[in-house]
Amino acid sequence: MGDAVDQVFVLLKHWLLGFCPGSLQPLASILLSIIPILLTFPLLFAVTTILERKGLGRIQNRYGPNRVGPCGLFQPVADGLKMIIKEDIVPRAADKVVHFLAPLALIGPVFLAFSVLPFGRNMAAIDLDAGLLFFFAVGAGSELAVFMAGWSSRNKYSLLGAMRAIAQMVSYEVPLILSSVTVVMLVGSLSPIKIVEAQSGYIAGLPQWHIFSPWGLAGFILFMIAAAAEANRTPFDIPEGESEIIAGYLVEYSGFKFALFFLGEYLGLFAICGLGITLFLGGWNAPFAFLQWIPSYAWFFAKLLALIFLFIWMRGTLPRLRMDQLMGFAWRFVLPMTLLNIPVAAAWHYSRAWEFPAADACRWAMCLAILAFAYVRLGRGLKQGRKYGKRIYRFAD
Amino acid sequence: METGFLIIAGITAVGAIAAMSLRNLVHCALCLTVAFAGLAALYLRLGAQFVGFAQILVYIGAVAILIVFAILLTRSNETESEAGRGRGKWSSLASVGVAFLVFSVLSISVLSGSMANRTAQDLPDISVKEIGLQLMTGYVLPLEVIALLLTAALIGAVLIAMPEKSAANGDAQTRVAHRSPTEAGEKLNDL
Amino acid sequence: MTTLQGYLIVSALLFAVGLAGALTRRNVILVLVGIELMLNSANLNFIAFWRYGEHPELLTGVMFVIFSISIAAAEAAVGLALIIAVYRHYKTTNLDQMDSLKG
Incomplete structure (x- = not known):
């Protein structure tokens, strides 16, 4: 019974495939894998916008949207209608073709990225041997879309925003990939499905997720920092900093194209959170053995919502960085930490063979000591000898 | 086909x-x-x-x-600036001619060669793991050389593109006068 | 025409286009783009010959292309850094105007 609920979507797909004539089955199978992705994640996007606005409202001590429908729940519908009805303005000086293609160039790769993520047991659209590489490869496409948007608008703010966005995405892609390398190293596979399988199983009631190891914990934190930068989320939302360059590369977009960009950005966030879940948080595995009766896809989406909540929380809490702080942080702190994390993961792997008593505690202590030492040293390097005194506030009276 | x-x-x-x-x-x-x-x-x-x-x-x-x-x-x-284009009309034509010549020689040799009856072998099951093993065993020396090359390229690119200190200061003065988006971008890269 | 010949002709075309571009265009960046295209056509040849060769299980072509891609990345990075350094000096990217050895 539990198994049937867990596999309900897989069974449904097979049942639907049974109606297809044999020659059309490969095509139908592809369509049946794609359409759920095309439906689920935009829906999640709608849910996230309302969650984000409500959550930010709560953090800022106000209500957030509460006019449309019960408790403002239909706000996304109203937003969507507004976006579609709005006039689509293209600047006279803009490069019309590139301006038109940019949102499409963003949306396409983002949807492709979902195809390798396992959303549940047996629930990945395609099982690629080099799935992780595929994910990062299509992720690279979005940078170009941002550039196209910024350049084609012929607006200095958009160009500035695009240049910032590309500089940021390129710099943070390196730590993003390097922090995933540790997982690939220890699992020995680039296939997301195999990575999730490697994290199933429980020892003394605790799950075998990668985050429950020193390198995994450090890797996950570094991964999430890089992910926030890749997805242009606060505190790394400099490319579209409203107060400095209005909305960056989005300035000249309106109506449906703007909605597409908005959608693409959130989908990118979901995709990268999904990857983080796959790599470090055990994918669709349940956190405890006795909770395994809850279907696997429910766990995946619960974790996804938790990570989205984390991002909303960060957005409500942290101020935006400056461009030089952002770059310095990427190259002087995050990159060395990810590089160091690789030998730490190797040390963790090879110290498995230790036999003496309290070997596990020793392994933990050793790995954490290396990471903590590097953290302190690099943190000092970031300060560059500047002394920060106590901040003094002067209020107008 | x-x-x-x-x-x-x-x-x-x-x-x-x-x-x-x-x-x-x-x-x-x-x-x-x-x-x-x-x-x-x-x-x-x-x-x-x-x-x-x-x-x-x-x-x-x-x-x-x-x-x-x-x-x-x-x-x-x-x-592109017009001056550079108009001047070399004949040389451009000659270059295109050379390129066309290269293409025709290559395609004639491809079409007339013995490759016509070559068929694809059964694709072996090449996993990423296999590629990784090969890189770490048979191709380990090239791999190390590439690693060295990439490091050298990284350092070299940074050093070359780094502005000379005095020149950069001089530029900063003139930059303020007419600032365009690209220049702002250049500054951004300097950060 | 078999498929192998198809791939080889595409590769030859790419090489010719890259060559023509590198010879005719006056902008340094486009010359670099042309060189990249020629490199890529060679990569396509390697992969095609690997696939249609006698021993695809040896992965020789694939390995060669992996190394070639990484070298091309290094080459592009250094090349573009050079272009930017030269631009700082001459304030132009036109090859014809960069004609003096003495700065």
Whole structure:
């Protein structure tokens, strides 16, 4: 019974495939894998916008949207209608073709990225041997879309925003990939499905997720920092900093194209959170053995919502960085930490063979000591000898 | 010849030709990415999955981005200067002729060679793991050399592109006078 | 025409286009783009010959292309850094105007 609920979507797909004539089955199978992705994640996007606005409202001590429908729940519908009805303005000086293609160039790769993520047991659209590489490869496409948007608008703010966005995405892609390398190293596979399988199983009631190891914990934190930068989320939302360059590369977009960009950005966030879940948080595995009766896809989406909540929380809490702080942080702190994390993961792997008593505690202590030492040293390097005194506030009276 | 191959090959060729013949440099760079993507698709058709994805990651994700950055930083994003084009009309024609000659010699030799009866072997099961093992055993020396080369290239690129201190200060004075988006971008790169 | 010949002709075309571009265009960046295209056509040749060769299980072509891609990345990075350095000096990216050895 539990198994049937867990596999309900897989069974449904097979049942639907049974109606297809044999020659059309490969095509139908592809369509049946794609359409759920095309439906689920935009829906999640709608849910996230309302969650984000409500959550930010709560953090800022106000209500957030509460006019449309019960408790403002239909706000996304109203937003969507507004976006579609709005006039689509293209600047006279803009490069019309590139301006038109940019949102499409963003949306396409983002949807492709979902195809390798396992959303549940047996629930990945395609099982690629080099799935992780595929994910990062299509992720690279979005940078170009941002550039196209910024350049084609012929607006200095958009160009500035695009240049910032590309500089940021390129710099943070390196730590993003390097922090995933540790997982690939220890699992020995680039296939997301195999990575999730490697994290199933429980020892003394605790799950075998990668985050429950020193390198995994450090890797996950570094991964999430890089992910926030890749997805242009606060505190790394400099490319579209409203107060400095209005909305960056989005300035000249309106109506449906703007909605597409908005959608693409959130989908990118979901995709990268999904990857983080796959790599470090055990994918669709349940956190405890006795909770395994809850279907696997429910766990995946619960974790996804938790990570989205984390991002909303960060957005409500942290101020935006400056461009030089952002770059310095990427190259002087995050990159060395990810590089160091690789030998730490190797040390963790090879110290498995230790036999003496309290070997596990020793392994933990050793790995954490290396990471903590590097953290302190690099943190000092970031300060560059500047002394920060106590901040003094002067209020107008 | 399958239609899939013809379509991808056509897209690749058109992208490459457009990348080399359009006037606007940014359009050239964007068409170049189309050609790179087409090549990646050709690799995938040939069963080289790893290489296809690496091609997308490196060429579209890095090289194309570098090229558009360079175009914007050198402020050549509008069109090529007219002076350079008009002068070398004959030399351009000669170059195209040379290129055409190369193409015809290559394609004649390809078409008349003994490759006509070559058929594809059964594709062996090449996993990424296999590629990794090969890299770490038989090809470990080239791998190390590449690692050294990439490190040297990284340091070299940073050192070359780093502005000389005095020149940078002088530039900063003139920059304030007429600031354009590209210059702001240049500053951004300096950070 | 077999498929192998198809791939080889596409590769030859890319090489010719890259060559023509590198010879005719006056902008340094486009010359670099042309060189990249020629490199890519060679990569396509390697993959095609690997696939249609006698021993695809040896992965020789794939390995060569992996190394070639990484070298091309390094080459592009250094090349574009050079272009930017030269641009700082001459304030032009036109090859014809960069004609003096003495700065």
